[in-house]
Amino acid sequence: MPRTKQQNEKIKQGRRVQIESSALELFAKRGFHSAxxxxxxxxAGVSKGLMYSYFNSKEDLLHSILVRGFKKLVEDxxxxxxxxxxxxxxxxxxNSLFKGMMEEKYYWKLYFSVTLQxxxxxxxxxxxxxxxxxxxxxxxxxxxxSRGFEQPNIEVVYFHSLLDGILxxxxxNEDFYPIDEIKELVIKRYVK
Amino acid sequence: MPRTKQQNEKIKQGRRVQIESSALELFAKRGFHSAxxxxxxxxAGVSKGLMYSYFNSKEDLLHSILVRGFKKLVEDxxxxxxxxxxxxxxxxxxNSLFKGMMEEKYYWKLYFSVTLQxxxxxxxxxxxxxxxxxxxxxxxxxxxxSRGFEQPNIEVVYFHSLLDGILxxxxxNEDFYPIDEIKELVIKRYVK
Amino acid sequence: MPRTKQQNEKIKQGRRVQIESSALELFAKRGFHSAxxxxxxxxAGVSKGLMYSYFNSKEDLLHSILVRGFKKLVEDxxxxxxxxxxxxxxxxxxNSLFKGMMEEKYYWKLYFSVTLQxxxxxxxxxxxxxxxxxxxxxxxxxxxxSRGFEQPNIEVVYFHSLLDGILxxxxxNEDFYPIDEIKELVIKRYVK
Amino acid sequence: MPRTKQQNEKIKQGRRVQIESSALELFAKRGFHSAxxxxxxxxAGVSKGLMYSYFNSKEDLLHSILVRGFKKLVEDxxxxxxxxxxxxxxxxxxNSLFKGMMEEKYYWKLYFSVTLQxxxxxxxxxxxxxxxxxxxxxxxxxxxxSRGFEQPNIEVVYFHSLLDGILxxxxxNEDFYPIDEIKELVIKRYVK
DNA sequence: CATGAATGAGAGTTCATTCAT
DNA sequence: GATGAATGAACTCTCATTCAT
Numbered sequence: 001m002p003r004t005k006q007q008n009e010k011i012k013q014g015r016r017v018q019i020e021s022s023a024l025e026l027f028a029k030r031g032f033h034s035a036x037x038x039x040x041x042x043x044a045g046v047s048k049g050l051m052y053s054y055f056n057s058k059e060d061l062l063h064s065i066l067v068r069g070f071k072k073l074v075e076d077x078x079x080x081x082x083x084x085x086x087x088x089x090x091x092x093x094x095n096s097l098f099k100g101m102m103e104e105k106y107y108w109k110l111y112f113s114v115t116l117q118x119x120x121x122x123x124x125x126x127x128x129x130x131x132x133x134x135x136x137x138x139x140x141x142x143x144x145x146s147r148g149f150e151q152p153n154i155e156v157v158y159f160h161s162l163l164d165g166i167l168x169x170x171x172x173n174e175d176f177y178p179i180d181e182i183k184e185l186v187i188k189r190y191v192k
Numbered sequence: 193m194p195r196t197k198q199q200n201e202k203i204k205q206g207r208r209v210q211i212e213s214s215a216l217e218l219f220a221k222r223g224f225h226s227a228x229x230x231x232x233x234x235x236a237g238v239s240k241g242l243m244y245s246y247f248n249s250k251e252d253l254l255h256s257i258l259v260r261g262f263k264k265l266v267e268d269x270x271x272x273x274x275x276x277x278x279x280x281x282x283x284x285x286x287n288s289l290f291k292g293m294m295e296e297k298y299y300w301k302l303y304f305s306v307t308l309q310x311x312x313x314x315x316x317x318x319x320x321x322x323x324x325x326x327x328x329x330x331x332x333x334x335x336x337x338s339r340g341f342e343q344p345n346i347e348v349v350y351f352h353s354l355l356d357g358i359l360x361x362x363x364x365n366e367d368f369y370p371i372d373e374i375k376e377l378v379i380k381r382y383v384k
Numbered sequence: 385m386p387r388t389k390q391q392n393e394k395i396k397q398g399r400r401v402q403i404e405s406s407a408l409e410l411f412a413k414r415g416f417h418s419a420x421x422x423x424x425x426x427x428a429g430v431s432k433g434l435m436y437s438y439f440n441s442k443e444d445l446l447h448s449i450l451v452r453g454f455k456k457l458v459e460d461x462x463x464x465x466x467x468x469x470x471x472x473x474x475x476x477x478x479n480s481l482f483k484g485m486m487e488e489k490y491y492w493k494l495y496f497s498v499t500l501q502x503x504x505x506x507x508x509x510x511x512x513x514x515x516x517x518x519x520x521x522x523x524x525x526x527x528x529x530s531r532g533f534e535q536p537n538i539e540v541v542y543f544h545s546l547l548d549g550i551l552x553x554x555x556x557n558e559d560f561y562p563i564d565e566i567k568e569l570v571i572k573r574y575v576k
Numbered sequence: 577m578p579r580t581k582q583q584n585e586k587i588k589q590g591r592r593v594q595i596e597s598s599a600l601e602l603f604a605k606r607g608f609h610s611a612x613x614x615x616x617x618x619x620a621g622v623s624k625g626l627m628y629s630y631f632n633s634k635e636d637l638l639h640s641i642l643v644r645g646f647k648k649l650v651e652d653x654x655x656x657x658x659x660x661x662x663x664x665x666x667x668x669x670x671n672s673l674f675k676g677m678m679e680e681k682y683y684w685k686l687y688f689s690v691t692l693q694x695x696x697x698x699x700x701x702x703x704x705x706x707x708x709x710x711x712x713x714x715x716x717x718x719x720x721x722s723r724g725f726e727q728p729n730i731e732v733v734y735f736h737s738l739l740d741g742i743l744x745x746x747x748x749n750e751d752f753y754p755i756d757e758i759k760e761l762v763i764k765r766y767v768k
Numbered sequence: 769c770a771t772g773a774a775t776g777a778g779a780g781t782t783c784a785t786t787c788a789t
Numbered sequence: 790g791a792t793g794a795a796t797g798a799a800c801t802c803t804c805a806t807t808c809a810t
Contacts, residue, residue, distance in 0.1 A: 031309040033225035037805060047771045049807080058805065109308060115364060116305045117223040154373045157361070161374070165357025169349070172307060181346045182353070200793070207794085229780060239796045244781065395773075415693040417609035421801060431775050436802065497692045499748060500685060501607040538757045541745070545758070549741025553733070556691060565730045566737070584790095613784060623792045625786080634784065 016054050019044045020065050028106035031113065032062060063125055066114065069107045070129050076100065085143040091191045097163065098183045105171050112168060147190070159190065208246050211236045216257050220298035223305060224254060255317055258306065261299045262321050268292060277335040283383045289355065290375045297363050304360060339382070351382065400438050403428045408449050412490035415497060416446060447509055450498065453491045454513050460484060469527040475575045481547065482567045489555050496552060531574070543574065592630050595620045596641050604682035607689065608638060639701055642690065645683045646705050652676065661719040667767045673739065674759045681747050688744060723766070735766065 022044035026035035037058060041048045055061040076096060085093070101108065137156050144159070145152040166186070170177045214236035218227035229250055233240045247253040268288060277285070293300065306313050329348055336351070337344040358378070362369045406428035410419035421442060425432045439445040460480060469477070485492065498505050521540055528543070529536040550570070554561045598620035602611035613634060617624045631637040652672060661669070677684065713732050720735070721728040742762070746753045 030311055031225065033223070034309075034311060036803085048805090049771055050769085052806070053769080112360075113305070113308045116301060116308065117226070151373065151377075154370055154377060157370060158358075158374055158377055161357035161361045162354045163357065164360055165353035165355065166350075168304075168356055168360065169353045178346055178349060181343065182350055185343075185346060185350055203794070228778085230778095240780085241782080241797065242795055245794070250780065392772075399773085415609070417607065418693070420799085422799095432801090433776065433803080434774055437773070442801070493692060496744075497689070500689045500692065501610075503606055503610060535757065535761075538754055538761060541754060542742075542758055542761055545741035545745045546738045547741065548744055549737035549739065550734075552688075552740055552744065553737045562730055562733060565727065566734055569727075569730060569734055612782085624784090625792055626790085628785070629790080 012054075015046065015050075019046065019051060019054055020061070020068065023061050024065050024069075024106050024110060027062065027065070028109040028113075032058075032110075032117075062114070065107075065110070066125065066129065069104070069111070070132055073100075074132050083139055083142075085139050087191050090143060091187060094183065094187055094191065098179060101167060101170055101179070102174065105174065108167055108171050112171075144190075162186070204246070207238065207242070211238065211243060211246055212253070212257050212260065215253050216261075216298050216302060219254065219257070220301040220305070224250075224302075224309070254306070254313070257299075257302070258313070258317065258321065261296070261303070262324055265292075266324050275331055275334075277331050279383050282335060283379060286375065286379055286383065290371060293359060293362055293371070294366065297366065300359055300363050304363075336382075354378070396438070399430065399434070403430065403435060403438055404445070404449050404452065407445050408453075408490050408494060411446065411449070412493040412497070416442075416494075416501075446498070446505070449491075449494070450505070450509065450513065453488070453495070454516055457484075458516050467523055467526075469523050471575050474527060475571060478567065478571055478575065482563060485551060485554055485563070486558065489558065492551055492555050496555075528574075546570070588630075591620075591622065591626075595622065595627060595630055596637070596644065599637050600641050600645075600682050600686060603638065603641070604685040604689075608634075608686075608693075638690070641683075641686070642701065642705065645680070645687070646708055649676075650708050659715055659718070661715050663767050666719060667763060670759065670763055670767065674755060677743060677746055677755070678750065681750065684743055684747050688747075720766075738762070 019040070023035070023040045026040050026043060029035070030039075037048055037051060040061075041051055044051075051061070055064060137160075140159065141152045141156045144155045149155045163186075166182055170179050170182075211232070215227070215232045218232050218235060221227070222231075229240055229243055232253075233243055243253070247256060310318070329352070332351065333344045333348045336347045341347045355378075358374055362371050362374075403424070407419070407424045410424050410427060413419070414423075421432055421435055424445075425435055435445070439448060502510070521544070524543065525536045525540045528539045533539045547570075550566055554563050554566075595616070599611070599616045602616050602619060605611070606615075613624055613627060616637075617627055620627075627637070631640060713736070716735065717728045717732045720731045725731045739762075742758055746755050746758075
């Protein structure tokens with residue numbers, strides 16, 4: 001009995017995810033250029049040829065991973081979109097971020113790598129990714145203003161930089177980074 | 193009449209710098225793997241072959257750049273080594289860092305890239321670079337303690353993460369980053 | 385439908401032989417260093433890239449050829465291994481050697497070349513090859529002793545040198561070398 | 577006081593020899609292609625550039641070495657040219673050959689190498705070298721005839737092959753080869 | 769649908785040779 | 790004359806991509 005279209009579609013989706021997650025891991029561990037298609041195919045348990053029925057090129061694979069990761073990110077942080085951030089929501093937001101940090105470490109590593117080498121990723125995609133985050137900044141600025149920070153527009157950047165730096169160091173020094181203590185410090189300064 | 197040894201030495205030093213600075217720029221802009229020896233040679237105005245009279249390999253070139261950059265960094269921050277940081281010294285230190293940030297943006301970009309792709313840099317070198325910075329942390333911790341921070345050991349990490357994040361964002365968004373305002377904020381929180 | 389594993393295996397074996405025999409000819413004719421991978425690939429009718437699915441390196445290709453040739457050699461001379469050489473067997477041995485001489489001239493040429501440039505071949509392989517021939521010497525020594533030669537241990541070396549010299553000259557002067565007459569002389573002196 | 581022309585000529589000759597003998601050693605040890613001009617220059621204690629005022633190319637250097645070696649060889653064996661070889665002369669000839677064997681081992685190794693890779697040496701030179709040896713064969717044939725060998729024309733080839741084989745093995749297995757005993761065997765069979 | 773043998777452009781590297789000094 | 794910095798052609802090897810099966 002041949003498979004139904006839906007079954008086929010499911011298999012395909014499963015395989016896509018499987019390939020993307022293998023690729024994500026290897027891109028993160030070895031870098032985009034050093035991770036070869038052969039490596040990824042083997043790691044994902046499929047043939048090289050099959051990869052090309054799912055992705056047009058190695059770059060396409062990278063883009064697909066980045067977009068999927070960003071979408072997931074946005075979903076996770078899909079706060080009640082009333083444009084206002086309460087302290088409880090902010091605490092939840094920070095907790096989520098720190099929680100996801102290590103779970104998604106491959107993604108974050110890849111994200112930073114790619115950010116640092118803008119030539120490997122076309123500008124269109126980059127702007128697309130950016131546009132997703134922008135709205136958060138507006139909400140965040142209001143939040144910081146309501147918390148009594150002067151220059152909330154600058155504080156947004158400061159806060160964002162802080163989180164980036166924490167993220168980067170936590171990922172790179174996974175074993176030594178005092179992630180929980182740092183989180184408490186962030187909460188203390190921005191929530192309580 | 194052949195050139196004297198000193199003449200040759202001078203030519204060689206000049207060429208080394210010339211090649212290294214071309215390579216630094218291209219490594220930073222395009223990434224280590226995407227920047228080819230041919231690119232670098234052309235950018236430096238020398239032949240591919242000549243590169244190998246100065247560096248044993250592409251990796252050797254990278255290492256040479258990183259080490260030279262680090263040494264320069266350490267020299268620039270060679271505070272009076274009495275193991276104590278005054279507020280004036282701290283202000284000077286922060287000012288220097290922000291000043292050098294953009295001047296050395298290629299170096300920093302490369303530094304972050306390399307940090308994220310540990311496979312391109314052998315562990316020995318990495319540890320060597322690390323060992324150079326370590327002493328600063330101890331001094332910094334004492335400083336933070338004297339400034340009344342509880343948990344100074346955690347605050348060191350927090351501070352370092354903050355600076356990393358600022359550095360990263362400033363480099364990547366050179367044109368938009370409110371670098372001076374951010375600097376003032378850092379000074380306000382850690383010096384005044 | 386993809387090829388079965390067996391089909392693939394057959395294709396691969398064929399290609400291996402095809403590449404090795406092209407390489408053998410060019411290594412022999414031009415020398416290991418002068419025969420380029422591009423030459424060999426073209427001569428074998430395959431792409432440069434494909435060579436590296438079959439052999440890890442140019443050196444690996446050389447080693448593979450030498451080992452395969454030696455194995456064949458040993459098979460061809462697999463006398464009844466009772467440790468004794470009769471005159472009939474000796475005659476057969478000499479006839480076989482002279483017969484194979486020209487058929488395998490590329491192999492012999494390569495073998496001598498390689499022997500003369502010990503740096504292209506690692507010692508491990510060389511010893512391995514040598515160990516295959518050693519047993520013959522012991523048998524040969526007994527034979528020579530039984531034929532009334534004084535100092536059979538020296539005569540073995542003398543005989544071996546003689547054959548090497550004949551081999552070398554026959555290969556190099558294929559068109560002029562009186563190979564049959566020389567063979568008769570050898571038989572006359574060592575068999576009859 | 578500037579050097580006289582003769583002094584200059586002497587220096588030049590000395591340097592030529594010095595370069596040639598360095599090159600000979602390295603060609604023999606590493607092979608023609610693997611021994612680099614830089615290696616040879618360093619080994620000879622001169623600059624690369626200077627090499628090219630003595631020799632037009634690496635090949636020219638090789639040819640020069642081969643021709644010089646051959647000339648020396650011929651001088652050494654410049655028997656009384658009456659076209660007849662006495663047994664005493666033959667004994668002397670064999671003794672000389674075995675004596676020179678190890679003294680000139682680099683030369684012989686190179687000679688065999690080159691013989692086996694005819695493409696590195698142009699045919700003109702090769703024929704030239706050959707023409708020098710030819711006369712010896714005629715004399716040798718007569719000698720063998722007078723000693724009662726049937727088919728002296730074949731015996732010449734046999735004898736020459738034998739010597740080649742001994743030479744080859746003695747050079748390659750310097751430490752183990754029973755050179756003196758082999759020599760006695762040759763003398764016993766061809767002189768006494 | 770699925771495979772992996774096959775391709776070929778292009779990477780890093782070497783080295784005989786040249787030439788300004 | 791003498792040097793060695795500089796060149797560039799040619800090498801070995803890699804790998805994203807294609808396509809016959």
